[in-house]
Amino acid sequence: MDLTIMMYLIPSLIMFACGVYGFITRKNLIAILISLELMLNAVDINFVVFNRFLFPGQMEGMFFTMFAIGIAAAETALAIAIIINIFRAVKSVDIREINKMKF
Amino acid sequence: MDMTLPLLILVLPITMFLILGLCGMKMSHKLAGTLGTIGMGITAILAYTVAFTYFFSGNPDFVTAEGVRQQFEVFNYDWLAFTPTLIVQLGFLLDPISALMLVVITTISFFVHLYSLGYMHGEKGFQRYYAFLSLFTFSMLGLVVATNIFQMYIFWELVGVSSYLLIGFFYTLPSAVAASKKAFIVTRFADLGFLIGILLLSFFTDTFNFVELTSNPGTTISTLSAGGTFMGCSVVTWALCLIFMGGMGKSAMMPLHIWLPDAMEGPTPVSALIHAATMVVAGVYLIARMFPVYCLDEASMDFIVIIGAITAFYAAVVACAQIDIKRVLAFSTISQIAFMMVSIGAARPELHEGLGYMSGMFHLFTHAMFKALLFLGAGALIHAVHSNNYTDMGGLRKYMPITHWTFLIGCLAIAGIPPFSGFFSKDEMLTAMYDNSMFLGVWMTMVAGLTAFYMFRLYYMIFWWEENPHYKDHKPHDSSWTMSLPLIILAVVSCVSGFIPFGHFVTWNGEPYDIHLKMSVAITSIVVAVVAIALATVLYRKKNDVPAKMANSVKWLWTAANRRFYWDEIYMFVTHKIIFNIICKSIAWFDRHIIDGTMDMFAKVTQKVSYAIRGLQSGSIQTYVLWYFAGAILLGLVVWMMVI
Amino acid sequence: MDYSQFLTMGSELMLLVVFLIVFLFDTFGGAKAREYTSPLALICFSVMTVAMWLLPTNGGEAFSGMYYTSGIITVIKTILNLGVILVILQSVKWIDSEEAKIRRGEFYELMMVTLFGMYFMISARHFLLFIIGLECASLPLAAMVAFNKNQYESHEAAVKYIFTAVFSSAILLLGLSFVYALSGTGSLYFSDLATQVASGENSMLLVLAIAFVIAGFGFKLSLVPFHLWTADTYQGAPTSVTAYLSVISKGSASFAFLVVLAQVFGAAYSQVWEWMLYGLIIITITIGNLFAIRQKNMKRFMAFSSVSQAGYIMLGIISANVIGMTSMVFYILVYIFSNLGAFAVISAIENKTGKIGMDDYNGLHKTNPWLSFAMTLAMFSLAGIPPFAGFFSKILIFNGALESGSVALYVLVLIALINTIISLYYYLLVVKAMWISPEEPVVGEFRSSCYERLGMWLCIAGIVGLGIVSWFYTYIYDASMLDATTFFANLI
Amino acid sequence: MESVGNLVLYFVVAAIITIFSVMAVTSRKILRSATYLLFVLIGTAILYFQLGYEFLGAVQIAVYAGGILVLFVFSILLTAQPNDKSEKLSSHRKFMGIAAALCGVGVIAYALFSFSGFTCESLSNFMTSENEITMHKIGQALMGTEKFQYLLPFEAISVLLLACIIGSIVVARKR
């Protein structure tokens, strides 16, 4: 049995799908952030897998992933700061309560 | 011929109008009236001079060596060039009928000016009245001297508006306002036909000029015929009938006659001038002007005759059942103009050298005089008793002798009793009609009889019958000299003008000929007239109840005639109920609710949609992201499908 | 290793210097000195802008094609700088107020950093650098959005912004991973990718990749349906930040969008992304307008207005030619002045009275005729009424879109034009409130600060002058002409 | 043909990633979600190891598992409230989520599978010695200015991180 490119892409896709699903359904802001991490992680896997299977002699994908991890970290930090911020304001991290502005 | 005099004839009245119109309010009544009258007097003298020069100077421009009278354009300016070839000109055409009309118009106008000094004395807006009279005279003169049909149309409209202004002179009276409006709109409608007629005519012949059109009528007709036919009639007939429609409106032919009786709301001298002597005969004049062309088209000539004959009879019958003396005179006018129409319509160059044409114009002339006389007389009566209805009169012969005698002369003239002028002209007309067809002759003789009957009925009801009890409080008397003088002069003219050898002056082709009385026709008509007068004498000389009984025995007929056979009601129904209430209102409704509603609907729909889709912006991040994700995927999917 | 290449990036370096000056001054300056942070930032930044514009641009590549600069790129950066100056002018009053002044230094720093990110976004010719620029331009903004500590809306706005931003970058990265898979050579340099896109067939993966990239940009540009965060964020964010988001962020992203689409995916233009943009433009303009007509909150109103304006900006991209690019840059320039003119008035009134409802503008001309005047001009300019600059930018951008002559684009322009009527309607609503509504004015008479007035006058001058003085357009045109081949060489 | 060890490793990791991904987004307790996320991240790191990117795997563990997750845990504890231990999902939303995720990923998967550029070769074919990523290579690339070298992004991301630090401080600061 071969370990083909698809076999690596499928877990990544499932992870991405989970991320989307989680984002849409979860109510806790932090849970949503977790879903986002899943999505970003899935994309990272994509890059790495493509790099390995399609352009094995190069490192673009790997570096892209590396920087993406950095960016993800920055995003997460900022997002968590904002979550804590809003938690201070409304004493809740429930997304259902964060829809005062609409229409 | 020097153009100064003709030009002055036109310039003087319009100058008067401008002076009186712009500065009139600053003048005293007397000054304004005198100014207007003197101006008109001078115009009349100028017009006489011009007419005299035309008829008698023997100038080769005016009459050839063989004695054939010529058409002569004294001046002709380009006014508006529609195309390089189709140019509207303003000019002065001198020929027998325009010279004749110049005389008639200025004469009557002068007398009316003079008469009005007394009649309108002390009325508010006296200056305005004289201004309008001057405007009317100007327009009418411009109309008759028109060198081309478009100039005629221009002045045609102007006389219309002058008439509107004068009918509505007493503008605070709702009836006067309504009457003026009616007069204007009805004639305007007729003018629409006139305009379309001109459009057709000028399109095919590429000219407006009367001389060009009528000097070679055959060419005119053949170019017109090139237009083919439309709805079974040739373009020639269409064009000529439509032009005649303009005449029908102005000359109050059926079914466009309804404005004229109402027009009597205006001051009586105005009725005398405009609605008896001058403007209303413009239709006849128009046909006469175009006669060489008309006479080549049987269909339109027949149309004129039919309309005229029906109108003449209708108006005569209605006149028998009116109470208002001015209305009687008005219907009599309609009837008489119809007479002229029939006469011209019945005329053929091959019959008696176009006798009908000559006699029609002759009657136009005599009728202008005696009908002006009658109206001015009626004015004097109304002035005396302050009422239009003969039921408020009766037995006035003792109180107002001058008026009585002059009025009697007028009645005799219109009834066609020799030697008064009406006899001669009417006799010639009847001759022409008998020539055309026996039936027409008999029919019109009958109308002539009716004319004699209702005029004498009127005469007896006013001057005999029974003295009205009101005279004790307010004794009626003859008027001042300014009012009596015109009456007397016009009476004299009515007595003698029948002897004018009219055929020497006015004929359809300018070639003079002598008039011969055709004895059979003359005797018949005299007999008919005398019998009618006798009948009127029996019925109305003394107060009795026979007329009332007779009226009662045919009550429906009498009522119908009194109500003018319900023409006004029909018009009312059509204009108010159908056009105004149904068409106009529905169009206005359509505009507000459908067209505008559609525009508003766009706005409303936009608002509604905007409201309906507001849920998209639900405030929940998750929904936002759902849309985001769906959008991204769909964007790819849809375009992928398209690319395949 | 040639570090002198950094000198090519003159504008970025200068910006960093300004950033450092402000950063150091604010961090180490005393409490007294910090009062002068705003003027310092303003002056340093203005000097830098002038320097950037005046100093000769040594255009060209650096870092083996990872970074690229040229005349037109300097122009767009200068235009962004102008916008930032205007934003600073109108935010001084707010940021110097009692509640906000403790974060004054950070405000300027974050603004500089985001601008720095935008510079990279525009200049990047490698997707890695590009992504970093993009994130750098969008993430710190979340912090700026959350700047009003004592306002709940500000927090909610920040949450909505950051979450959508991260989601959009996930989608964008997914798209880029596909691009990477398609790259053939394993290179993420724009030039290499362009060659590959041109040689390969339009597979579904490519279509999807482009769709995801467009979606990623759609977030920044607020294209429908990626715009849903816009209204809430604009409404909640501090007004100055809203202004910054609506013009600077949008303007830079538009240009970067053009760069990516034309330079990387140029070969897929007529097959793929022309139609994607086609659809997006239509719904963006329409939906933006439809939402805008109901808004009563001025900031929210401006948000939807800016959504539809983004649609018009996209017309410059879909035309994919020099005139389109010139018109787009010109549009951005005019849009900056018009929109900031409106925001100047909104923030002046908000700073003074705290009122941002459209009803609060009723009868404004009675108390503040000059503010009403400025607002009227801004609205007219946004609506595209001559002789104000908005008219020129609009007609020129339509003009560019028609060059190809395809009937489809005519239809698109027609739809856009019909939408201008709806937009005119809601812009006039503001004018109506100020001039026509008979109600007594809510906002009392006041005098705005000199910074605000300077800002407003600059905006008015821009609104009136930019269109009538054709020099600006011609200048941009000349700059873009020089670069035409680099931008549109791959276009099919 | 792949070695059995590799295969087993792959299936274990794939199973971990898949299962814990699903659990991370479906678990009702937020702290558990975070824990499952940790497993997913570690699984990913193992995947990177298997693919021969040891350095990347290390970074993944260090940054993600070590850094970000700690952040998560702290924030969860900070925002923990007695009454929000569990959250109930409305079925409507759940359905929307599943539909969106499945449809979206279905389209993506279809695009990937229909893409002709992918090789069907096995992993071991690519794990040759010349493709090995050495630290030397990484260091060179990270600090170089040539093509496929990343000095500029490296500098740029430093600014980004600085900005995010400033931003986070501003946001999280009490006043």
Add this chain to the structure above:
Amino acid sequence: MILENILIYFVIIPLLMLAGLALCRNMNQIRTVMTVLSTILLGLSVYLCVDFLALRAAGNTDPMLYMASWDWYTPLNIKLALGVDGISVLMIMLSAIIVFAGTFASWKIDPLPKNFFLWFALLSMGVFGFFISIDMFTMFMFYEVALIPMYLLIGVWGTGRKEYSAMKLTLMLMGGSAFLMLGLLGIYWHSAPEGAPLTWNILEIAQNGAIDRSWQMYLFPLTFVGFGVLGAMFPFHTWSPDGHACAPTAVSMLHAGVLMKLGGYGCFRISIFLLPEAANELAWVFIILTGISVVYGAFSACVQTDLKYINAYSSVSHCGMVLFAILMLNTTAMTGAILQMLSHGLMTALFFALIGMIYGRTHTRDIREMGGLMKIMPYLGVCYMIAGFASLGLPGLSGFVAEMTIFFGSFQHTDLFHRAFVIAGTSAIVVTAVYILRVVGKILLGPVQDEHHLQLTDATWYERFSTITLIVCIAGIGCFPNWINETIQQSFAPIIRVIEQAAI
């Protein structure tokens, strides 16, 4: 010579007006600025007219005179290109007269007189700019400049449902100009043959004749509808009644008097001149629409009870006549169209001025509430009657000349379709008489309806001034039409040539 580029002054003087007004501090200063500058404009326009006729008489037969051109947006070849032919000269004169009269008609405008005149000046700048431009871009720009001040002028200084009306008017007109803009851009992109530089200059485009037939078929409806909306073409006319009804006097005057003319002017200057093939081909569609306008407007006017509505619908009818005549595509009818524009401009301005004056006194525009005003204010009454007569086409006043020229021109088409529409059009003159006389009868004549009206005064000096100016012009055209007629016919020569070439 200071008057060398005389045309540019028509834009500069309104600009000066704007600048001057901006500096004004009180009502007297505002009046002084407006009076002086609008008088200068009027004088300048008369000078232009005389000089133009002199040049023509001296044998200058160029299609456009006083050509001048300044580069503007060089990359797109946009220029500020100026030039006038006889028609533009007349239109400029009309505008100057109405601006002049409008200034006096709004002598006592309240509130915010300064702002009123600012927008007023901007509007007039747009109008003048439109007529002097021969570059489509500047033409369109000035066109829109003229449209938008309308919103504020109606919205702020209007009466009644002014907000609604102002919005509707602005949106509909701008909707029209949206189509127009697309049309113009389309013309631009096809303005020159392959390889030659594109141009916005009308004369050059006409010279090039490069727009192929299929494109003309798209562009003609776009431009024609665009201009037609402003020309109140059915079914896009509904802004007109509401807009006019709510507008202040001077604005109604300027709008009906000049602004609606922009539509007609644009129709032949751009739609027909530049797209002659499509004009020949598609004229019938618009003949139907405009023919409907003519009759429909007249019938609608019959049942209105608001003076301004009556007049607005009458404008729909008359302006419909303008477009109708333009579509006949021959010299005579098109000349008539221009005459009708002039005539309608003056006459409607007079009408609206009078309505404004009457409304200012009686505070009602409902004809059912007025009566016998002739007795109370004879001057205004007489003027109203003159305006009415002009409207119903009394010879000696301008309306007659215009309508007759149109009818005779239109009748040159021999087919039944055209004939039928011409005859339908002529019938409108009867309906016109009906509604004019109805109004005159109701409000001026008859007994006084309202006792309070007896105290009202007649016109003041500035009111007399503005009405007399207009009446003199109306009568002038009505009595001596031929020089105008010739000037216009001459100016149509190039356009007719193009149409005839296209017809072959």
